[in-house]
Structures are given as structure tokens and as C-alpha cells.
Amino acid sequence: MEADSVQVHLPILKQHQIGLHIKREDLLFPNLSGNKYRKLKYNLENARAQGYKTLVTFGGAYSNHLHATAAAGRQYGFQTIGFVRGAELGAKPLNPTLTQARDWGMQLRFLSRQDYRLKAEPDFLKSLERDLGPVYVLPEGGTNELAVKGCAEILGASDDAFTHICCPVGTGGTLAGLVRSADQQQRVLGFPALRAADFEAALKKWIPQTNWSLVSQYHFGGYGKITNELISFINDFKAQTGIPLDPVYTGKMVFGIIQEIGLSLLPAGSKILAIHTGGLQGIAGMNMQLKKKNLPLLHL
Incomplete structure (x- = not known):
């Protein structure tokens, strides 16, 4: 389109x-407007083809990508988990972006900024699968x-x-x-x-x-x-x-x-x-x- x-x-x-x-x-x-659907399109196809039921991704408190991933999960039948940069945000009221993501079914997990820097490290990614089971990991920003x-x-x-x-x-x-x-x-x-x-x-x-x-x-x-x-x-x-x-x-x-x-x-x-x-x-x-x-x- x-x-x-x-x-x-x-x-x-x-x-x-x-x-x-x-x-x-x-x-x-x-x-899923703008480049968000474009980035997710083939990832969603790949996740489904490999039998994954859960999408995991990362972003800041106002991340368009977290918002879009939550919307995609709701629309295409995936569970979604979003790791949010900033452990302190977990004790504060959610902003409109995160509120919408949560309302669309995304499970939000807040990481300290130090731990968030590990998001692309192999050991951290292996720990996700140990803790969460089989998950399809989308990088920060979806790229x-x-x-x-x-x-x-x-x-x-x-x-x-x-x-x-x-x-x-x-x-x-x-x-x-x-x-x-x-x-x-x-x-x-x-x-x-x-x-x-x-x-x-x-x-x-x-x-x-x-x-x-x-x-x-x-x-x-x-x-x-x-x-x-x-x-x-x-x-x-x-x-x-x-x-x-x-x-x-x-x-x-x-x-x-x-x-x-x-x-x-x-x-x-x-x-x-x-x-x-x-x-x-x-x-x-x-x-x-x-x-x-x-x-x-x-x-x-």
C-alpha cells in the first residue's frame, strides 16, 4: 500500500x-501509522511463521515503537511485553503513550537505566528466554x-x-x-x-x-x-x-x-x-x- x-x-x-x-x-x-507498520510488517510475518506467540521490545517512556508494538499485538494476536527505560517510572502515573500500550495488552516492565543499556547483549537476551519462554525480540526502535x-x-x-x-x-x-x-x-x-x-x-x-x-x-x-x-x-x-x-x-x-x-x-x-x-x-x-x-x- x-x-x-x-x-x-x-x-x-x-x-x-x-x-x-x-x-x-x-x-x-x-x-500503526507512519514507518511503524513498515518496520513491523515482515517481523510479524517471521514471528508467526516460527510459531512465536509473544513479542518483546524496548523503548523510552514516550516510545512510538512500544505503542506500535502493543497495537500490532492486539491487532494480530500476539502477546506483548515492553521493557521501558527508567525503573523510577514504574512508581509514577503512566503517560498517555504507555497508558494506551497497557490498555492494548502490553505488559510493561521498567528497567534501571543501567540495566537497559544491556538490552542488546547476548547474555541479557538469553535471560529473557529463560524467564519468559520463547519470545520474538524486536530491537529498540524496531530496526x-x-x-x-x-x-x-x-x-x-x-x-x-x-x-x-x-x-x-x-x-x-x-x-x-x-x-x-x-x-x-x-x-x-x-x-x-x-x-x-x-x-x-x-x-x-x-x-x-x-x-x-x-x-x-x-x-x-x-x-x-x-x-x-x-x-x-x-x-x-x-x-x-x-x-x-x-x-x-x-x-x-x-x-x-x-x-x-x-x-x-x-x-x-x-x-x-x-x-x-x-x-x-x-x-x-x-x-x-x-x-x-x-x-x-x-x-x-
């Missing part, structure tokens, strides 16, 4: 003679080879005319899938949502193609960080275009694209396709945090 692409009309785009379309992956697959295969299906034949493909970057699986399926003449630009040194070098180890790069200066301080400037941009963008953006991924990406255009870093005549990877369910939880800090709220 291919998502529709919507053209964006803003004065800065006309001024710089650039076309911008947004592929609305967020409108596909209820509760593995099967996830990349699913994300490669985001682009369709109708997208061949674009000169640039843009996507937010968390763990890199969506970027890898897009690079795999993009034409060699297209430039794939990833906009990281986190601040991490040597991230591009690490990604190059498993994205060997050369038609991609990271635009790393629009993370706003790191994963989940947000400022008044970003809040205003997201709210203004929705008012002008009708397209909602999430503050963790797509908001930062689109902000970065517009900044790059304003700085004339994207050539006139460019046709840009930006991938909307969903995550809108996280706005409710983000607004709770913004309210505590007396910051403006994001418009739902």
Missing part, C-alpha cells in the same frame, strides 16, 4: 523555486534487516520524479530502507532527532550506498527535546497547510528542510519528498510536559 503525497504551498518555496510534497504515511494503518525491507516499500514508482527524499532519523532503519529503494540519481537526506557523535559513520557500516547524507543540526538539543521556536513552527505549519507534525521526528525534519531552503542549500528546481513517519499520538504526552514547564502547547 502506498501513501498519498500532498504538495505544500508556502511563500518560501515559491521564492526559491522548490517543490515540496509530504508523503502521508501517518494516515496509513490505524495505530533490523526485516524492518529495513519493510521501509524500502515506502517509495513507489510515482516517487521517481523527486530529486530529494527526506526522512527523520532515529535508529536509521527508515533511512536505510529509503536508500535501498531510491533511484541512484535521487539524494536521500536524513534528519536525526537525536544528538549523537559519529552517528553518520556508524550508519555507513550498514548503509553502503553513497546517495545519502545526514543533516544533523536540527535536533534541538537531542531526542525528545523541544523549544518555543519548534513549537511555534509546528503550530504555524499546521495552520498554513493543515498537516500536523510530531515534535520528536517530523517537526524537526520539516523545520530543517525549510531552513535549508532559506539558506539556499537546496538548489532551485529541486523536487523534495518528505516522509511523514507518524508519531502524532505522542503529542498528548508532550503537551503534558510542556504544560509543566509553562511552555506553549502543540495544537492537536
